[in-house]
Amino acid sequence: MEEPIVRVDHLSHRYSVQWAIRDINLQISKKGVFGLLGSNGAGKSTTMNIICGVLNQTEGDVHINGISLREDPVQAKRYIGFLPQRPPLYTDATVDEYLMYCARLRLMDPKEVRSAVDRAKEKCGIMHFSRRLIGNLSGGYQQRVGIAQAIVHNPPFVVLDEPTNGLDPNQIVEIRHLIKEIAAERAVMLSTHILPEVQATCDEIMMIEHGRVVFTGSLRDFNNYMxxxxxxxxxxxxxxxxxxxxxxxxxxxxxxxxxxxxxxxxxxxxxxxxxxxxxxxxxxxxxxxxxxxxxxxxxxxxxxxxxxxxxxxxxxxxxxxxxxx
Structure with missing residues (x-):
């Protein structure tokens, strides 16, 4: 059986005295879109932040491509791309300046940075904005730049937190199509609370409520429940x-x-x-x-x-x- 790109075992985290998540277990295959659902305060942001190495868990283990995120975080994070709900953009930089900076942050070989940036721009449809200041782009194209920084180092696992939040209907359709294209080559974890987005993009779904898993299965299983x-x-x-x-x-x-x-x-x-x-x-x-x-x-x-x-x-x-x- 193929080794999953992400394996989470008995993950729990506590803020002060209150548990945010308890005994989360999941495996994510190497291609497709994995939906992480939950209402506000359910624990999905805590789960994503731990999986991305932003937060250290209280209990449990996370392995990215077989590497323990706790024991070897630098190596494990080489396989992760992350787009937070608020894209970490530098609006006074051009698209090229920002993406080259992000590639260097990922400790890429300097000889590969230029070609990596071009590939990410082409995939996200922003090649013609290379010299444009990010602050002068529309919200939809800023979101594309945010996705480009998440895939610039060609990670096998990408995490997208509410990637269509605040976009107009046309932009939402475009970003959903882009997510499906990206997921054809790698695993994507998508956090959302929008039902049409779940049904339009996700292959597998896990739902968290009150810090615990209450549903896990395929989109077909989910639709049957719905x-x-x-x-x-x-x-x-x-x-x-x-x-x-x-x-x-x-x-x-x-x-x-x-x-x-x-x-x-x-x-x-x-x-x-x-x-x-x-x-x-x-x-x-x-x-x-x-x-x-x-x-x-x-x-x-x-x-x-x-x-x-x-x-x-x-x-x-x-x-x-x-x-x-």
Whole structure:
């Protein structure tokens, strides 16, 4: 079996008397995007900072490419690229000046610095900004410069903390595409709390809540967990709510408007909407729309950490896919 690029064993860290994370275990393969999810204060930033060598753990071990980060941090960090949530940019420097400085910080062979900087600029689409002051670039291109500094030394493992934070929709799409390109050649750990970003970029996912792992698995596993459990039904000739609630498999009905209803059902019953649509046609209720809803990521955080979610259900967002009759 191939040795993972990152192996974390029983990682724990305590600030003063309070544990920030407890018994975190994970392995990251050598290619693809590994999503690290968690709500604010869950412990994901602590986990990332330890893995990147910014913070020393209280307990546990981190190995990067088989090298102990605690025992040989300088050698281990040669294999890591890191983009914090706030990119560490020097805005009074040009793109070339900054990236060459970053390459030297990584203890690269001076003979390789120029070509390494050019490769990073080309990969991140900023070659034409080589002599531009970083402070004069847009937010999206500044983020690209931040990613370029993380890969300038060609590390096999890159950590990106909220890389699309503060970007406009077009910039977000561009950065997500760039992340997928980078992950084709190396392992990328992506920290985010944005559900579409998770589903657009990640291959494997780990979710942390209250300092502990509450979910780990593939994107498919995650999407199965996110299976919809409600749908909105629009009926032009609506029956009494009690008649809808009596449909086998329906757990609850909310009367939203005179013609619009939200029906709760067991998310594992994948044929529910199809059966309800057929019944509505048979009964003459004149159905005009059925829309599945998916929970927000905040709701999933609450579910996985054992909190009640009834008050959060109103934050569910509608799935883009809707079936209309």
């Amino acid at each position: 299976a919809p459990s409600t749908f909105v039904l629009v009926l032009e000739q609506a029956p009494p709510v009690e008649e809808l609630a009596a449909i086998p498999g329906i757990l609850k009905v909310e009367h939203l408007t005179p013609t619009r209803f939200r029906l709760h059902f067991d998310g594992e019953d994948h044929g529910m909407t199809r059966r309800v649509a057929a019944l509505a046609v048979e009964k003459g209720w004149r159905p005009s729309e059925i829309m599945l809803e998916r929970d927000s990521l905040d709701t999933v955080f609450a579910q996985l950490s054992g909190k009640g979610v009834a008050s959060l259900h109103t934050g569910a967002h509608t799935d883009a896919a809707a079936s209309r009759s």
